[in-house]
Amino acid sequence: MPETIATPHRHPHRNPRRLRRSLAALALSLCVPGSLVLAQPQASMVSVKVETANMRQGPGTGTAVLWQLHRGYPLQVVDRRNTWIKVRDFEGDEGWVSRRLTGRTAHHVVKVPTANLRGGPGTGHRIVGKAEYGELLRTLERRGDWVHVRRADQQKGWIARRLLWGW
Incomplete structure (x- = not known):
């Protein structure tokens, strides 16, 4: 049996789908020794x-x-x-x-001191600019672990999703 099970703090009985997800997570945690399940709904x-x-x-x-x-x-x-x-x-x-x-x-905010803005979705693409911590970026497209964004100055590029916060 797991040591700790986190349950939703919002009333799961008001949303049957949330209750089913919570019960499924609880059942899984009982089957996997030493597991910790965080049964929180995905935030919008x-x-x-x-x-x-x-x-x-x-x-x-x-x-x-x-x-x-x-x-x-x-x-x-x-x-x-x-x-x-x-x-x-x-x-x-x-x-x-x-x-x-x-x-x-959809928009993103840069959550690291400096993020490379690249010409394509991957580190193999050249750096076309930089985005700074807290900079607001319009989300144009998501492709795997990369996000195509547009800066306030209209410059476009791709940034690794792990460097951003948002959609």
């Missing part, structure tokens, strides 16, 4: 669809603004409350954003 992503959006301390315009997010900024949805969504950014910071200010346009 959104991006800011307006020029700027306020990230707030709580769900509502009466709560403090923590910071502003710019168009395209990707966010991981961690909770929902009426017309508000609780989100997490690439650095793990959390806050609330009005759902109507978000959309489904």
Whole structure:
């Protein structure tokens, strides 16, 4: 029997598919000696669809603004409350954003000090530019472990997915 089993902290009984995944993960963990199963649902992503959006301390315009997010900024949805969504950014910071200010346009953020922008999806392709930590990139295509992106200056290239955070 495993030492630790992590279960979803959100009400799995409200979503039959999530409950089935959790039960399947539990069953698997009981069959594999010493296994640790993290039965968490895959989080959904959104991006800011307006020029700027306020990230707030709580769900509502009466709560403090923590910071502003710019168009395209990707966010991981961690909770929902009426017309508000609780989100997490690439650095793990959390806050609330009005759902109507978000959309489904895929973007990534560079999560390493410097990432090579390449002419094709692989290290065999020449470096055509560099992207810096925190830089916002529009996602054009995903191919295996590589993401085709466009920078704010319109330069396009491929970056290894492990160097990015987002969709």
